[in-house]
Structures are given as C-alpha cells and as structure tokens.
Amino acid sequence: MRTLTPARSGPLDEAVTEARARYSERRPRTRALHDRAQQYLPGGNTRSVLYHHPFPLRIDRAWDAILEDVDGHQYVDLLGEYSAGLYGHSNPVIAKAMTDALAEGISRGAHTRHEIDLAQAVCARFPSIERVRFTNSGTEANLMAVTAARAFTGREAIVAFRGGYHGGLLTFKSGPSEVNAPYEVLLADYNDADSACSLLTATDSASTPACVLVEPMLGSGGCIPADHAFLSSLRAAATEAGVLLIFDEVMTSRTGAGGMAGRLGITPDLTTLGKYIGGGSSLGAFGGRADVMELFDPARPGSLPHAGTFNNNVLSMSAGYAGLTKVYPPEVAERHTARGDKLRADLLAVIERAGAPFTVTGTGTLLNVHPVNGQVRSPADLAAGEPRLLELLFLDLLELGYYLAPRGYLALSLAVTGAQLDGFVAAMARALVARQSLWSG
Ligand SMILES: *Cc1c(COP(=O)(O)O)cnc(C)c1O
Numbered sequence: 001m002r003t004l005t006p007a008r009s010g011p012l013d014e015a016v017t018e019a020r021a022r023y024s025e026r027r028p029r030t031r032a033l034h035d036r037a038q039q040y041l042p043g044g045n046t047r048s049v050l051y052h053h054p055f056p057l058r059i060d061r062a063w064d065a066i067l068e069d070v071d072g073h074q075y076v077d078l079l080g081e082y083s084a085g086l087y088g089h090s091n092p093v094i095a096k097a098m099t100d101a102l103a104e105g106i107s108r109g110a111h112t113r114h115e116i117d118l119a120q121a122v123c124a125r126f127p128s129i130e131r132v133r134f135t136n137s138g139t140e141a142n143l144m145a146v147t148a149a150r151a152f153t154g155r156e157a158i159v160a161f162r163g164g165y166h167g168g169l170l171t172f173k174s175g176p177s178e179v180n181a182p183y184e185v186l187l188a189d190y191n192d193a194d195s196a197c198s199l200l201t202a203t204d205s206a207s208t209p210a211c212v213l214v215e216p217m218l219g220s221g222g223c224i225p226a227d228h229a230f231l232s233s234l235r236a237a238a239t240e241a242g243v244l245l246i247f248d249e250v251m252t253s254r255t256g257a258g259g260m261a262g263r264l265g266i267t268p269d270l271t272t273l274g275k276y277i278g279g280g281s282s283l284g285a286f287g288g289r290a291d292v293m294e295l296f297d298p299a300r301p302g303s304l305p306h307a308g309t310f311n312n313n314v315l316s317m318s319a320g321y322a323g324l325t326k327v328y329p330p331e332v333a334e335r336h337t338a339r340g341d342k343l344r345a346d347l348l349a350v351i352e353r354a355g356a357p358f359t360v361t362g363t364g365t366l367l368n369v370h371p372v373n374g375q376v377r378s379p380a381d382l383a384a385g386e387p388r389l390l391e392l393l394f395l396d397l398l399e400l401g402y403y404l405a406p407r408g409y410l411a412l413s414l415a416v417t418g419a420q421l422d423g424f425v426a427a428m429a430r431a432l433v434a435r436q437s438l439w440s441g
Contacts, residue, residue, distance in 0.1 A: 012388050012438055019395040020054045029070045030058045048168075049082070052406040053391070057398070062089035065415035067403055075403040076420045080413035082405065083219075083251050083366060086276035087323055088415025094279050097322035101314040114317035121324045122277075122285060126249075126258055128267045132287030133296055134311045138250035138274025139167025141284035142213065143181060144306060145270045146170075149211035149244040151304055152292045157184040157209040159199050159243075163379030164190070165220030166213060166248050166272075173379075190218055190378050191226060193233035200234075200241045211244040211270075216260030219251035221379050223361045223368035223409065231266050238269075244292065250274035250284070251411075255364040256337050257330030276328075279319025282310070327414065339421070340365030340412050346425045354432035357389065357439050369393065369408035389438070396431040 024031060034055040037044030045051050060070045065088055067077045080086060087094045101114065115134065122132050135141045146158055164172045171177045176185055186209060188196035202208055212234055218224040238245040247268035253259035254276055261268055270288035277283050287293060295304045310316075328336075344367050347360045357373045370382055371389040394406050402424050404410040412421075 078410040080411040083411035084275040097318040101318040115312040118321040129287035130290040131293035135284040141272040141286040142166040145286040155210040159212040163221035197237040244269040278316035279323040281316040283316040337364035365412035400427040
C-alpha cells in the first residue's frame, strides 16, 4: 500500500475556491435559475442529493449519454441518474413503449395487462421473487417489505446496517436519520457477521427481530460490496432464528443476469427493486416468498392493504417491461456488468500511476471514486478521506466534460460508448496529474 502524503491544506483550499469560481463564472444562466428556484423551493432544491457548491448543475436537455446544461456545456453522463438511467436518455425501445402506453390512455383507474407482463418478467428474472407488488419508489418498496416481515413474523424490530441506505425514510449513518420512519431499529456493522448475527440470535425470543434489511453492496454508503461470507452467515442465522432476510437490490439488481442474489447464490426471503426497474419512469417493487406475499392477497379475509394510486401506472409498467425483456436481457446484463468491472480496473490503474490518494470501489457498473488510500471494506474506512480532494476532482471532471455524482459515484448506462469511457479514463488521468502537487511535494 502507498503511504498517504497528507493533502496540503492551504493550497488545497485555494484550489477549491478557484475551481468553484471558475464553475460559477462559466454558468451565468445556471446561477440565475438557481436564484429564481430559491424563491419557491427551499434552497432551490427538491431532491437533497443533487445540491452541491457553489450552486448545482441544471440540465436543459439530454440524449444518449450526453447532458447539456442551461449554459450550453455538454457532458458525458456517467452518473446515469443514480442508476435509474440504465437505458440512457433516448432509447428508442423505451420511448416506443411509453408512447404506445400513452396512446392507449393513461390513468385508467383499473387493472391493465401491463402489470402482469412486468410482474412475470420480474419473477422470471429474479427466481427468489415468487410474487411481486409494485410501488412508486424504492423507499416505499422497502417500507412495505419491512411491514410485510413484521406482519408475517408478528415481531417489531428491524436489523439494519451503519452506512445503509434504503430510501429517504430508512437511512443509517452511525445512527438512524432524523427523518426516518419511526421503526425500532437495531444497527450492526457492515461486513461484520458477528455484530449482526448476535442481534438475530438473542437469547430471549421476545427481542428477536422481524427482519434483516441489507444491501448486497452498500450503494449510497459508497459502493462497498458485501463479502460472500458475511451474507451467507446472515442467511444462515436468519433461517435459524426465523427472521426474514430482505435484500435491498434497488440499486444492485442490474448486476449480472440475476442481481447480486444470483451472482452470490444466496436466496433472500424478500427483495426490493427500484431505480431502472421502471425503465426510467418512477417505480419500485417488493417481492419474494409466496407465503409472505400472500398476506397482500385482497381476496383473503384480514389481508394487509397496500395502496398506491400509481402502483400500476402504465408508463412505468410498459417501460419497465420493455427494458427488462428487450433492452436488458440476461446476456446484455452480463456483458454490461463486465464493462463496469473493466472501467474500475482502468481507473485504479490511472490512480496508481498518478500516485493519487484515491481509490475506486463497487461492483459491475456501480462504482464510487473515493479520496482515500487503500482498501475499503466498511464505511469507517472512508472516514480518513479528504472531501476537498473529491470536490476538486468533481469540478475538474465537469470542466473536462464528464459528469458524475459530487460524492464520486457513477452508474454506467447502456448508452455510454467505449470511446466515451476511454475519454473518461484519459480525463481522470489528466485531472489527477494536474493536481499532483497537492499531495506530493
Ligand atoms: C435509491 C435507493 C433506494 C430508494 O429508492 P427511491 O426510488 O429513491 O425511493 C433504496 N435503496 C437503495 C439501495 C437505493 O439505492
């Protein structure tokens, strides 16, 4: 492992200030719209993650894997709408599915055949999902999966992980977020099987939890993959304690032919889906064991209600179905995942050559650049990172025409070309070499 030369503070602050000023000067229209937005939206914002200093990017139009901001700058879109944009901005199959659905009529207030098509495709693709229900978001999918587990087991508590993200109402850093839904939550450390399993096998059965909610890769927490041994220990302990194992695959189900459950060969009791699953339109889903999901069968006396005006909205049903079956069949998913693995290796090589205090984590097409030296196995390993270096890299890459999340996250869409990826790897090299004096010397 390289030894970390601490970033030099004075020059680093100056570099960030200069980069922000450069960003600001080149975006007068973006700034004007931000000023207007602030009059009606708190901080000009309706989606916290999109905010960054000095004022956030504002996109005018997008096509394929290109974004154009309101000041006319173009970027290669490597963020892919935080993984919901798997199909790119103008996939013709997705567009046709949506316009066909529109032509049939939206907002029908009744069942259609489209939800059967998508449900069948989801069950075929993810074999542990025997029955599925749709929601409007990944957040709702997780809230409903947890609710199902609590009703099924007759127990209260949920085991979740520090650094876990299951939507705005179920997010855990070192503790629960102040905007979380008020569930009783027991937190364990990610990739630490003992810490979690001891919560499952409590000696008095009254304190046994209903479920374990886990991402097979911490997504928002920094694209930190789970060890196979960690998840298989959780699986075994959950089975023994009669606790339901819920895989949150909202982000990761795009990985390989059958998501992370398929890749790892570990079968959860329930799975949640979202992001790209609606073909770019808003959607979430939860599903799994038929005996659990039957709780929601409305023909059964005492069934659990699950409402949602837009649960079967035809735009998401049609686009999701076209995406999963026509644009992203299993063999395409395998190939696309391999492209992501190669990009991660290429970026790591560039970082190594520049001697830069960065690393890249993730699996397949979900990656995160971190301003950290060395291995990352848990959120605690990210604490030593230098956030100013990451902000600088983000602003430098924008200047070179490449867009990723301010937190260093990227999710490759199918629209990104090989030439664009080569260009991005070269831009990373340029950006890092240009800033070398900040960490060496
Ligand atoms: C994005 C995400 C969610 C929340 O999905 P929304 O549709 O934004 O509510 C939940 N879990 C994971 C792992 C996610 O990445």
